[in-house]
Amino acid sequence: MTTLRSADLAREHGISPQAVRNYERDGFLPPAERTRSGYRIYTETHAAALRAYLALVAAYGYSAAGRIMTALHRDALADALTAIDRGHGQVLRDRVTLDLVRKAVNHLTAEAPADRASDLRTIGELARHLGVTAATLRNWESAGIVVPTRDPATGYRVYRASDIRDAELAHLLRRGGYPLEHIATVVEQIRTAGGTDALNHALDDWQHKLTAQGLAMLTAATRLSRYLDTWSGRPC
CATH class of the missing domain: 1.10.1660.10 (Multidrug-efflux Transporter Regulator; Chain: A; Domain 2)
Known part of the structure; x- marks a missing residue:
């Protein structure tokens, strides 16, 4: 399994490593494991989650994107899909x-x-x-x-x-x-x-x-689907 740093995830999107850590803290990314010294260990799953979250922001706005990702991470797939449906x-x-x-x-x-x-x-x-x-x-x-x-x-x-x-x-x-x-x-x-x-x-x-928003929604759907395919905690 390839491990990544917050800086690695941040670089792809032109954001700060602290933003990545904040997104994890707020539940928009799945929790990261820690090394013995306390450093976060990110994976390709976290990278996929970040791509999905930022695509959702572009499509539905920050508030709805946050609700969608946090709903997924608390195993509330129906709530996430409802938020998406409201946006459409x-x-x-x-x-x-x-x-x-x-x-x-x-x-x-x-x-x-x-x-x-x-x-x-x-x-x-x-x-x-x-x-x-x-x-x-x-x-x-x-x-x-x-x-x-x-x-x-x-x-x-x-x-x-x-x-x-x-x-x-x-x-x-x-x-x-x-x-x-x-x-x-x-x-x-x-x-x-x-x-x-x-x-x-x-x-x-x-x-x-x-x-532009309609096209952003298509992109968000693709990236969210890819994230769900890689996430071991995917809700049923």
Whole structure:
């Protein structure tokens, strides 16, 4: 069995040996055996685990990647697969939303959505619809992204169809990593019928990011499978 040092594992990925030790400490790599003098003994299994973890980071982010690896190392394969499934589900939802927004772009500047009483939503209802918190919607309001009216009887916020459209666009663009200032500019452009060039540019950029994430998921699946094939503690 070939033995490796933390520096050997780190060199492949351009990270520090301390990072490798931290990943082991946090459960992202399987525990390493120690020499009599206390030095860690890494193997090709640890190298495969590190490749899998870093590929998962690129595909699903640090939090999800950590959950996947620690679940595997506590023999909870179902939990690891559930985390992976959630990641794929979110990407699918993003693709569907992106497609819907693209189809709607040609109509965004033509006419604002009709505000029917049946379409009005409270802040709680809109937050649940988007999967965000009410505090997030209030932040978007402060940034000028959504401008709900107030119910004259209760004083509560009321979101019309046009507000819901703006909030859905904001949600998509936030997931693409755009700052609130940029999103406010895009939404204002749509409101004033000044054209949709900024929106189209943002959607193209988000499409590229989703494509890159999809390819990263394929890479992560391959490296995770290779790791499981080499790991003697593989869960059943």
